[in-house]
Amino acid sequence: MMQIMALQVLIYYLCKTKTIQFYKMETTKTNTPRERKLKGKVVIDIQKCKGCELCRTACKEDALILSESLNNKGYRYIIANNDLCTGCVNCALVCPDAVITVYRTGAKKKKIEITPGELKEGKNIISSIIAELK
Ligand code: SF4
Numbered sequence: 631m632m633q634i635m636a637l638q639v640l641i642y643y644l645c646k647t648k649t650i651q652f653y654k655m656e657t658t659k660t661n662t663p664r665e666r667k668l669k670g671k672v673v674i675d676i677q678k679c680k681g682c683e684l685c686r687t688a689c690k691e692d693a694l695i696l697s698e699s700l701n702n703k704g705y706r707y708i709i710a711n712n713d714l715c716t717g718c719v720n721c722a723l724v725c726p727d728a729v730i731t732v733y734r735t736g737a738k739k740k741k742i743e744i745t746p747g748e749l750k751e752g753k754n755i756i757s758s759i760i761a762e763l764k
């Protein structure tokens with residue numbers, strides 16, 4: 631009995647952390663922002679930027695914008711929103727002046743807490759699945 635309960639808790643935990651998914655759970659998909667495995671940090675040498683916007687065109691995440699102010703050379707320069715950056719490096723590859731450096735980091739894993747109510751609900755789901763399989 632204890633082993634079955636432990637198995638139920640393990641399966642529920644794996645479902646909760648999306649390590650495994652049952653077909654029934656796929657119907658509850660929502661339009662949440664897509665999770666990124668990699669996160670990027672873009673550093674731009676703004677004094678060397680000419681504001682040509684090639685990098686901006688290459689960025690699929692819309693993470694780059696043109697500044698309102700001017701740099702020492704009199705150009706508007708690029709500013710990065712690192713919250714949107716995936717570290718794909720497209721911007722750095724297209725920049726003719728090589729003023730962009732991209733650093734990649736892994737996205738932080740969210741800590742998942744399971745309340746006693748959710749645990750009970752999970753056990754009920756697993757029990758009904760096991761009953762259907764019999
Ligand atoms: S690394 Fe990729 S996602 Fe990040 S700013 Fe550059 S082009 Fe955009």
Ligand code: SF4
Pocket residue numbers: 674678679680681682683684685686707708724725726727728729730
């Ligand atoms: S491609 Fe390079 S020079 Fe052109 S706007 Fe982007 S950072 Fe500036």
